[in-house]
Every structure is written in structure tokens, then in C-alpha cells.
Amino acid sequence: MFSSRNRQRAAAAEQRSASSVFPPTCCIFKPAEQKRVSVNAAFAPLSTQTVSSLAAYKTVSGVNGPLVILDQVKFPRYAEIVHLTLPDGTKRSGQVLEVTGSKAVVQVFEGTAxxxxxxxxxxxxxxxxxTPVSEDMLGRVFNGSGKPIDRGPAVLAEDFLDIMGQPINPQCRIYPEEMIQTGISAIDGMNSIARGQKIPIFSAAGLPHNEIAAQICRQAGLVKKSKDVMDYSEDNFAIVFAAMGVNMETARFFKSDFEENxxxxxxCLFLNLANDPTIERIITPRLALTSAEYLAYQCEKHVLVILxxxxxxAEALRxxxxxxxxxxxxRGFPGYMYTDLATIYERAGRVEGRNGSITQIPILTMPNDDITHPIPDLTGYITEGQIYVDRQLHNRQIYPPINVLPSLSRLMKSAIGEGMTRRDHSDVSNQLYACYAIGKDVQAxxxxxxxxxxxxxDLLxxxxxxxxxxxxxxQGAYENRSVFETLDIGWQLMRIFPKEMLKRIPQSTLAEFYPREAKH
Structure with missing residues (x-):
């Protein structure tokens, strides 16, 4: 990256050189004095960088979709930020995507109309x-570019962070452990989510993934303190929610649901609407994750990120x-989509020396319910399992329609057990899976x-x-089950069978839990 100081030196050297002049369409101007800025300005820190001079060009040679092509640019740099001023005075921001000599291709975040x-x-x-970040961003609503849209006061930035994030040294990563409780039995009981895990929800058009996402936001938290659980604090938990390409009705649903409950x-809510520029969706998840990284690693919170x-x-990328x-x-998607998705998903995790964690639940809709489509296919390679929303269960009026058989949480084993949930959790989950799978075979x-x-x-x-x-x-959309209630319901169901048929559960666990009645 060509730093501000290097650019200053280069500009001074060019002015001293008689042979080197700027193109006739290029001028130099000095920016206004640096001020403390608020999050009210999207990408606010860009205007506050202490730069002796910025090069302004009127050498746009073409506009192609969300891209602007410029010629005769002095020292363009990849990923550099560009401010565009339209003839009517409107300001827009863009980023250099490609550099060839003195030619630069700029991606405009607000669209090129x-x-x-x-x-x-x-x-x-x-x-x-x-992007400007602050702990005061919790409880606020921003658009896809990071501007507040809740008519609230300005949020003063405590730091300005690169939205691409800092690469985490693999040696410093900590294995995800302990559980985040969602209050949904199909997830907590059989596909438990560890703090620091990335696990997507595979859904499809017409299925209630928005309702499931809202329910997780309402109910999610650390496992409540009990004699089995060591670590719990309400203040330690935060949620960053980013919606991309949603319609007005969905945006209003999320906003009102969070406020009412x-x-x-x-x-911290980021909303990119369907009528917003498509290109803005490229940066919305990165803004959300940058905010999450600040809350997790600087404020030491356990952050759940829902995308x-x-x-x-992916369609914006295409x-x-x-x-x-x-x-x-x-299917027309770029060959580097796997790498690009990984730059988002791999920002989940835990870091040595920090108490916070980032847990990701990206939600994607599978076109034509096709799990082999490139988007769910590549997502499944990167993430640590999946939660599958099933259309057949939805058609039978079962909510949430989560099919546990194709669902999987690869890190569940490290999130459950004595000291985290309850010592019978793993055995109950295995036995429920076995009985449900056999039941499906018998039904066929x-x-x-x-x-x-x-x-x-077979009848049993x-x-x-x-x-x-x-x-x-x-379960109900507003029914919040603790993991202990979920396990008790599991035992209640397994009492349909005699002890001899529960072959996945050790005798010692059976002796302790099988005779009990479920707690009410």
C-alpha cells in the first residue's frame, strides 16, 4: 500500500522534476483541517487522514455496470479508496479493483447511475x-455503507479499522469451545454451536429463515449459570446482524422485532436493502465483521454474527x-468465489490472549433447493457444518423446519459436556439421531x-x-428453551423405548437419567 507519507514525497519529487508534469486534467488541492468524525459519515476516516495533497482527475474513460475506468492516473494503487464528485456535487466512494500502468478500474459502492x-x-x-468502530454501535441501525439510519445521535468513533480485517496467525487461534445457546432445540440439542465456530443455515426461497434468524437474535446467549456451567455473564454477549439484499418488509420486520422484544x-444492525446499489453488498458483511472484531478483541465480548x-x-460478486x-x-460465478467467501467466513474464531470470540451464522438461500449449487457447495467446504431448513417439514406446518439428519455441527463435541452443558448431552444427541433415522426408514x-x-x-x-x-x-417462535429443557424433552421421548433398545447410551447414564421425570 502506497502510504500518505510516500505519496507526499513522490508528489514533491515530481514537482521538482521539470520533465514530470501532471496531466492537463489533473489538479492538486489541500483537504480541510482534520476533525474528530462520527460514524454518521460512511467511511468517515478517509476524510480525516492527514494527507498533504490529493490528486483529482477528470479522466474517466468509461462506465461499465458498477465500474468506472480512469486513464492517465499517477501511481494508482490496488484497493486504494477514491472519492468521486458528480457534476451536481454529489459525493460517492469507490475502491480501485484493478491497475494496469496508468489505468485504474474503480468499483463505486453507491452505484454508477x-x-x-x-x-x-x-x-x-x-x-x-x-470504518469507524465504537462500543456505542450496539443498539444502533446502519445502512449497508455504515451510515446510521435510526435518526439517533452521532456515534463517536473510538478507532478506524481496515474493513478487510487483520489476518489471524493460525498459531494464535484457540480451538472453539463452550456453547452459545440459541433457545432452539434442534440446534442446541443436536447441532450445538461452539463459541468461535462458523456454521451456515441452508435455506431456500419461501422458507422461514428470516424468522429463525430473528428468533436466534432474540434468544441467543451464553449458557445460563448452573452447577454444570462455569462461565456466564449477560454483559459479555453481543450480536452483529447484517442483512444484504432484503426488501423493505423484511428490514422492517427485523428492526421492529428487535426493538419490541x-x-x-x-x-448492531446493518441493513442493505434490495433497492440499494448491488455493489454495496460487497462491503456490508465486511463492515459487520470489522465491528464484530472490535467488540470481540478490544471489548472482549462473545459476539454472534448473523449474515x-x-x-x-455472491450474486453481487458475480x-x-x-x-x-x-x-x-x-453457473457464471467467478472462479475466485471460494477464496472470497473464505475471507468472510474465516474471520470467525478465538484468539490467544483475548477473552472474546466471534461466532458466525451465515444464512443462504439455495436456488431451486439445490444443495449442489456453487454457493452452498463452496460454503460447506469452508464452514464447520450446516443447519438445513427443510421444505417438507415446512409444508407440514412444523416450525422451525430444521431437518436434523442432513444438519451437522463439526465442533459440537467441544461445546458440550460436563462443565459446559450436561454430561449426558452427547449420548442423548447420538441416541436421538439413531432413533430418528431408523424411524424415517420404518416410515418409508x-x-x-x-x-x-x-x-x-417398528411401531415404537x-x-x-x-x-x-x-x-x-x-416449538413456538417466541418459545425459548434452555439446553437443559431440551435434554429433558429428549429423555421424555426416549422413554417410549425400553432401556434395552437405547444402545447408544452407557448404562451409568441410563441409570441416572432414564427413571427421572422431565422437569416442568
Whole structure:
């Protein structure tokens, strides 16, 4: 990165050189005196960098989709931030995507509508894209560019951070442990989420993933303190929620839901609407994650980041790739989409020497319910499991329609057990999985041979299947179950079977928990 000081030296050297002059369309101006800025200005820190002079160009040679092409640029730098001034005085921000000699391709975050190639002025700042961060961002609503849209007072920035984040030394990463409780039995009981894990929700059009996301935000927290749990504090938990490409109705739903249920105080909300520029979706998740990193590593909070909808993000990536005329990969998506998604997902985790953690739950909608589509396919490679929202369960009026069989949490083993949840958690989960899978097989067999041909054991599995979906998976949208209530419901269901049929649970655990009645 060409620093401000280096740019100053280069400019001075060029002025001394008789042979080197700026193009006739380029001028030099001095920015206003540095002031303390607030988060009210998107990318506010860019205007506060102490730069002796910024080069302004009127050399726009073309506009292609969200891209602006400039010629005769002195020392353009990759990822440098550019300020564009339109003929009517409107200001926009962009980032250099590609550099070829004195030619620069700039990606404009607010879209290119209204840009006049002959009259638009472009200023190269010599700095990268930074966002202002502060603990006061909790309880506030921002648009996809980081501007407050809740009519609240300005939030004074405590620091300005690069939105691309700092690479974490793998040696300093800590293995994700302990559990984040969502209050949803299908997740907490059978696909437990560890602090520092990244686990996506695979959904599809028409399924209630927005309602599930809102419920997780309302209910999520650290496991409540009990004789089994060592670490719990309300003040230690925060949620960063980023919505990309959502319509006005969905945005209003999230905002009002958080405010009405009192969870807004712990939530930092970023909303990129469907009518906002598509290109803005490229930076929205990065702004959210930069805020989360500040809360986790500077304020030492356990942060849950929910990103919806990553499919909108991937389509924005495809749009930029098409505008740059890059060779497309599968279904028109760029070949580097795997790497690009990894730059978002891999920002989850825990770091040695810091008490905070970042847990990610990205939500994506699978086109045509196709789990082999490039977006869910590549996401599954990067993340540590998935939670699968099922259309058949939804059609049967089961909420939340989470199918536990294709769902998986690879780090569940480190999030549960004695000292974190309860010592029977792993055994209960394994036995419920086994019984549900056998019940599904019996249900398929019943459709072929009829109920009369089934054995007594088969009928028990069918009874379990029905009650499991009705009592365990199904729960109210405002029903918050603790992990201990979830385990008690699991034991209640397993009492359908005699002890001898529960082969996944050790005898010592059976002796302790099987005779108990569920707590009410």
C-alpha cells in the first residue's frame, strides 16, 4: 500500500522534476483541517487522514455496470479508496479493483447511475477502506455503507479499522469451545454451536429463515449459570446482524422485532436493502465483521454474527466479475468465489490472549433447493457444518423446519459436556439421531408393505418419529428453551423405548437419567 507519507514525497519529487508534469486534467488541492468524525459519515476516516495533497482527475474513460475506468492516473494503487464528485456535487466512494500502468478500474459502492464521464472528478486518497468502530454501535441501525439510519445521535468513533480485517496467525487461534445457546432445540440439542465456530443455515426461497434468524437474535446467549456451567455473564454477549439484499418488509420486520422484544440493546444492525446499489453488498458483511472484531478483541465480548442472505452477496460478486469481463466459473460465478467467501467466513474464531470470540451464522438461500449449487457447495467446504431448513417439514406446518439428519455441527463435541452443558448431552444427541433415522426408514418401509407387516419395535420407532417432530423439533417462535429443557424433552421421548433398545447410551447414564421425570 502506497502510504500518505510516500505519496507526499513522490508528489514533491515530481514537482521538482521539470520533465514530470501532471496531466492537463489533473489538479492538486489541500483537504480541510482534520476533525474528530462520527460514524454518521460512511467511511468517515478517509476524510480525516492527514494527507498533504490529493490528486483529482477528470479522466474517466468509461462506465461499465458498477465500474468506472480512469486513464492517465499517477501511481494508482490496488484497493486504494477514491472519492468521486458528480457534476451536481454529489459525493460517492469507490475502491480501485484493478491497475494496469496508468489505468485504474474503480468499483463505486453507491452505484454508477448519473456519472458523467466528462464532468465527474475523482480524487485518489492514498488510503485503504476503513470504518469507524465504537462500543456505542450496539443498539444502533446502519445502512449497508455504515451510515446510521435510526435518526439517533452521532456515534463517536473510538478507532478506524481496515474493513478487510487483520489476518489471524493460525498459531494464535484457540480451538472453539463452550456453547452459545440459541433457545432452539434442534440446534442446541443436536447441532450445538461452539463459541468461535462458523456454521451456515441452508435455506431456500419461501422458507422461514428470516424468522429463525430473528428468533436466534432474540434468544441467543451464553449458557445460563448452573452447577454444570462455569462461565456466564449477560454483559459479555453481543450480536452483529447484517442483512444484504432484503426488501423493505423484511428490514422492517427485523428492526421492529428487535426493538419490541428488548434485544436491540445487544444488537448492531446493518441493513442493505434490495433497492440499494448491488455493489454495496460487497462491503456490508465486511463492515459487520470489522465491528464484530472490535467488540470481540478490544471489548472482549462473545459476539454472534448473523449474515443474511449470502446468496445476494455472491450474486453481487458475480455482477462485478461480469462487468470486469473475467472468465466465469460454474453457473457464471467467478472462479475466485471460494477464496472470497473464505475471507468472510474465516474471520470467525478465538484468539490467544483475548477473552472474546466471534461466532458466525451465515444464512443462504439455495436456488431451486439445490444443495449442489456453487454457493452452498463452496460454503460447506469452508464452514464447520450446516443447519438445513427443510421444505417438507415446512409444508407440514412444523416450525422451525430444521431437518436434523442432513444438519451437522463439526465442533459440537467441544461445546458440550460436563462443565459446559450436561454430561449426558452427547449420548442423548447420538441416541436421538439413531432413533430418528431408523424411524424415517420404518416410515418409508410402511409406505411399501403397510402398517400390518411392521413389528412391535417398528411401531415404537414410528411413534417416536411423530412425537419427535411434534414435541422436540417443533416449538413456538417466541418459545425459548434452555439446553437443559431440551435434554429433558429428549429423555421424555426416549422413554417410549425400553432401556434395552437405547444402545447408544452407557448404562451409568441410563441409570441416572432414564427413571427421572422431565422437569416442568
Amino acid at each position: 448519473g456519472i458523467d464521464a466528462k464532468k465527474t472528478s475523482c480524487e485518489f486518497t492514498g488510503d485503504i477502506l476503513r 428488548g434485544s436491540m440493546d445487544n444488537v 443474511t442472505d449470502m446468496s445476494s452477496y 455482477e462485478v466479475s461480469a462487468a470486469r469481463e473475467e472468465v466465469p466459473g460454474r 418401509m410402511k409406505a411399501v408393505v403397510g402398517e400390518e407387516a411392521l413389528t412391535a419395535d 420407532y414410528l411413534e417416536f418419529l411423530t412425537k419427535f417432530e411434534k414435541n422436540f423439533i417443533s
